[in-house]
Amino acid sequence: MATIRRAIAIPAVRRDPLAVTGLGLGTLALLLLGLLAATVFLRTWQGVFQWAAWDSKLPEFTRWWKTLFWGEIAFNALLGLAWAGWALAGCSTCRAQQRTLGRVLPWHQLRHVCVGLAQSLVITYSAAMLLGVFGEQDASWHQVAIRDTALTPSHIPLFYFWFPLVVVSAVGFSLYTRTRIEAYHRGVSPYSLKNIPISLVLTVIGTLGLMAWVAVNEYAHSQFQAEELFSATLHAGFIFFFVVAAAVASSWFELLGEGWRLLRASLAEVRPGAEAELPVGGAAN
Amino acid sequence: MPVAEVSRQAYELPALPLVRRWERVLDLLIVVAFAPLVAAGTTIFLILAGGDWDFWVDWKDRTWWPFIASSVNIVVPAALQYVFWKYLRLPIGATLAVLAGLITVWVDRALNFHFWVLYPIPLVWPAVFGFQALLLDGILAVSRSLIVTGLLGALLWGFIFYHTNWFILAPYLQPADYHGQLLTVADIMGLEYPRTATPEYLRIIEKGALRAFLGETTLVVSFFCGVVSVAGYWLGHVIGRYVTNWIGRFMRLW
Numbered sequence: 001m002a003t004i005r006r007a008i009a010i011p012a013v014r015r016d017p018l019a020v021t022g023l024g025l026g027t028l029a030l031l032l033l034g035l036l037a038a039t040v041f042l043r044t045w046q047g048v049f050q051w052a053a054w055d056s057k058l059p060e061f062t063r064w065w066k067t068l069f070w071g072e073i074a075f076n077a078l079l080g081l082a083w084a085g086w087a088l089a090g091c092s093t094c095r096a097q098q099r100t101l102g103r104v105l106p107w108h109q110l111r112h113v114c115v116g117l118a119q120s121l122v123i124t125y126s127a128a129m130l131l132g133v134f135g136e137q138d139a140s141w142h143q144v145a146i147r148d149t150a151l152t153p154s155h156i157p158l159f160y161f162w163f164p165l166v167v168v169s170a171v172g173f174s175l176y177t178r179t180r181i182e183a184y185h186r187g188v189s190p191y192s193l194k195n196i197p198i199s200l201v202l203t204v205i206g207t208l209g210l211m212a213w214v215a216v217n218e219y220a221h222s223q224f225q226a227e228e229l230f231s232a233t234l235h236a237g238f239i240f241f242f243v244v245a246a247a248v249a250s251s252w253f254e255l256l257g258e259g260w261r262l263l264r265a266s267l268a269e270v271r272p273g274a275e276a277e278l279p280v281g282g283a284a285n
Numbered sequence: 286m287p288v289a290e291v292s293r294q295a296y297e298l299p300a301l302p303l304v305r306r307w308e309r310v311l312d313l314l315i316v317v318a319f320a321p322l323v324a325a326g327t328t329i330f331l332i333l334a335g336g337d338w339d340f341w342v343d344w345k346d347r348t349w350w351p352f353i354a355s356s357v358n359i360v361v362p363a364a365l366q367y368v369f370w371k372y373l374r375l376p377i378g379a380t381l382a383v384l385a386g387l388i389t390v391w392v393d394r395a396l397n398f399h400f401w402v403l404y405p406i407p408l409v410w411p412a413v414f415g416f417q418a419l420l421l422d423g424i425l426a427v428s429r430s431l432i433v434t435g436l437l438g439a440l441l442w443g444f445i446f447y448h449t450n451w452f453i454l455a456p457y458l459q460p461a462d463y464h465g466q467l468l469t470v471a472d473i474m475g476l477e478y479p480r481t482a483t484p485e486y487l488r489i490i491e492k493g494a495l496r497a498f499l500g501e502t503t504l505v506v507s508f509f510c511g512v513v514s515v516a517g518y519w520l521g522h523v524i525g526r527y528v529t530n531w532i533g534r535f536m537r538l539w
Contacts (some may be wrong), residue, residue, distance in 0.1 A: 025309045028317060048400060110307075120320070128321035132328040132389035137397035139332070139340060140409075142516040143480035144402045235333050242329075245322055246528060252315070263307055 024114030031118060034123045039133075040216040042157040053153040054145065069156050076164040081171035087179050094180070104182060106265035112180035113259040114250075119176060122169035123248050130162035131241060151219045167207040170244060177251065181258055206243030213237035248253050249267055316325075327361045327386030340398075342408050342457050343475030347447070347502055352510040354387040354412050354445040359439060361386075362418060363521025364528075366425060366434070371526075376426040383418035387411070389496045407457070408474050416449040435518045443514030474497035489518060 045068060054058035091112070094104045134157055141154035150159075178200075216237060287442070331339060333355040338350045366378030389412045398409040424438040457471035491512075 023307070028314060032317070043396060050401065101368065114310060114314060117311075117318060121314075121318040124320075124322040124325070127325040128328075128389060129524065131325040131332075131394050133396070136328070136332055136340075136390070136393040137401070139336060140393075140398040140402045140404065143340075146481050159297050237335075238329065238333060241325070245326060248322065249528075252318075256311075256315075259311065 006029055009024050010023070013038060023111055024116075024118040027115050028118040028121060031121055032125075035122065035129075038161075042161065046153050046157070050153055056149045065151065065153065065156060069151060069160055072161040072164075076161065076168055079165075080168040083168060084175055085232075086255075087175035090179055096109065097193060098204060106262045109180070109182060110259060110262040110266060112228055113255050113262060116173065116177045116180065116255055119169070119173045120248055120251065121240065123173060123244070126162050126165040126169060127241065127244065130158055130166065131238070134158045134162055152221065155218075159218070163214055166244065167211060170203050170247065173217065173251065177240065177255065182246065199247055199254055202243055202247030202250055206240060206245075209240040210238070210244060212220050213240055309475070323361075323365065323382055324385035324389040327358075327382050328389050330357055330361050331386060333389070339411050340409055341475065341480070342410065343469075343471040345412075345450075345457075345471070347455055347506045350412075351447045351506055352443070352513045355417070355443040355510045356513040358383075358386075358412075358414055359417075359442055359514050360521040360524070362414075363420065363439070363518040364525030366421065367431065367522050367525030370425060370431065377421045379418040379421040379425075380415075383414045383422070387415065404478060405474075408478055411452060412446075412450050412483040413453065414446075417445060420445070431522065435522060436468075436515060437517040440516035442518070443510035443512070446510055446514075447503060447507055467525040 039217065043063075049060075049064040052058060052064045055061065093108060095113075097104045098242075133153070138154040138158055141152065145152070147155075217235065308318070314380045335353045338344045338353050344350060361378035362382040364378075366376070369381070371373045394406065394409050396413060397405045399406050412417035420441055421434060421438040424441070425434040428434060428437075457474070458469050461470050461473055463470055463473050
């Protein structure tokens with residue numbers, strides 16, 4: 001309620017609407033801390049309980065590794081539902097402003113743009129973990145131990161935490177931007193081909209393709225090649241990651257363009273004439 | 286007019302505190318979100334296309350390692366160099382890509398290869414690309430031409446690869462007598478730390494396939510690496526150009 005009252009009162013009070021604290025830095029810090037905590041937790045778990053991972057038939061394996069496996073599945077499922085639900089529920093401030101002012105104030109939308117950019121950190125960090133640190137880690141473990149099942153101490157964090165997190169975060173990020181940024185739910189997005197946003201197409205293709213290749217990878221390892229020679233043709237399909245990267249990059253282009261438009265609109269409202277000093281077309285002239 | 290003066294006038298934003306504050310926030314958001322993506326992209330090319338050649342010291346021969354590692358690892362730096370030069374006029378793309386990849390790779394080798402599965406660091410050290418990246422970006426900064434960089438810079442990238450990694454590799458190529466067989470120290474390390482799916486012939490470095498190079502093996506291999514790296518550079522250039530152009534055109538940004 002205080003936020004809505006402040007939002008309505010802003011044009012009269014002429015407060016600085018672009019105070020740094022309102023532009024997603026808190027979200028960024030929280031997400032980064034959470035991701036680092038997850039990385040440290042998983043790596044520590046692997047180090048402490050690796051002794052129980054040599055044989056999947058051991059009761060210790062069930063106790064420590066199947067627990068982690070189911071915990072990761074539950075975590076990602078709940079996170080996905082919560083993130084998508086929160087995104088689809090919309091913003092109460094936006095609704096209040098629409099109801100009282102007939103429009104959403106541009107600096108409030110600017111905050112949504114910045115929070116959206118902060119959320120994209122989850123996608124890129126997860127990608128760096130799954131393709132960099134935990135991906136190479138898979139090579140290290142499976143050069144020592146040939147798999148007996150698909151559930152190994154390197155696979156459980158890699159394929160059942162970081163991979164689903166890339167999918168969950170890409171979907172959540174797409175839903176957030178589409179429910180919070182006016183350019184999308186105006187129905188006439190300038191960033192689409194035949195009214196379908198490019199970033200959404202790339203997100204769907206990339207995440208589905210990546211998950212599908214994970215399944216193909218495990219099937220082929222079980223059927224044809226049990227060892228983990230990393231430069232094998234089988235691993236080439238993980239190049240699907242670049243479609244996800246293109247999806248994230250195209251979303252950044254969309255958000256940056258929208259952000260500059262909103263900044264110009266914000267300056268026009270608060271300091272009329274100031275927006276004329278901005279370079280035409282955005283920052284990168 | 287001096288170049289510095291033109292740059293200042295062209296790129297310095299007016300002294301609006303709101304704009305400056307928003308610029309700083311945006312820079313922070315983009316850099317923090319973008320850096321892991323660069324690291325992931327550089328690493329994925331490295332581990333998928335040249336993985337085992339970078340993982341193990343006994344795979345670091347002159348037959349395969351130089352041209353695979355150098356040609357594979359130039360693709361993402363070239364793509365990023367194009368993006369940074371074309372749209373920001375900053376000759377830092379290759380260095381950023383290599384730095385991000387280097388950090389990720391070393392975190393992995395230390396935390397996972399060494400502290401988890403207990404392979405010694407001398408067995409699993411990654412190749413060095415910092416010199417090549419600085420050279421590539423330096424040539425771009427001096428020539429201000431992507432074509433010159435793509436030809437001369439990429440050629441030098443491949444050519445100096447083996448030589449810049451020589452100072453790390455040399456101790457492991459010392460000869461050793463192992464049960465009456467003449468092997469290198471790297472071969473012995475490879476035999477002492479068996480890995481799944483390592484064929485026998487790859488454990489012995491240079492079993493004789495390069496004798497046609499008439500004693501100048503390193504120079505011929507280095508030149509060949511340079512040529513293949515030129516091809517890798519232009520592949521990265523195409524990725525950088527057409528992916529960003531295609532996306533940007535649909536976004537109607539340019």
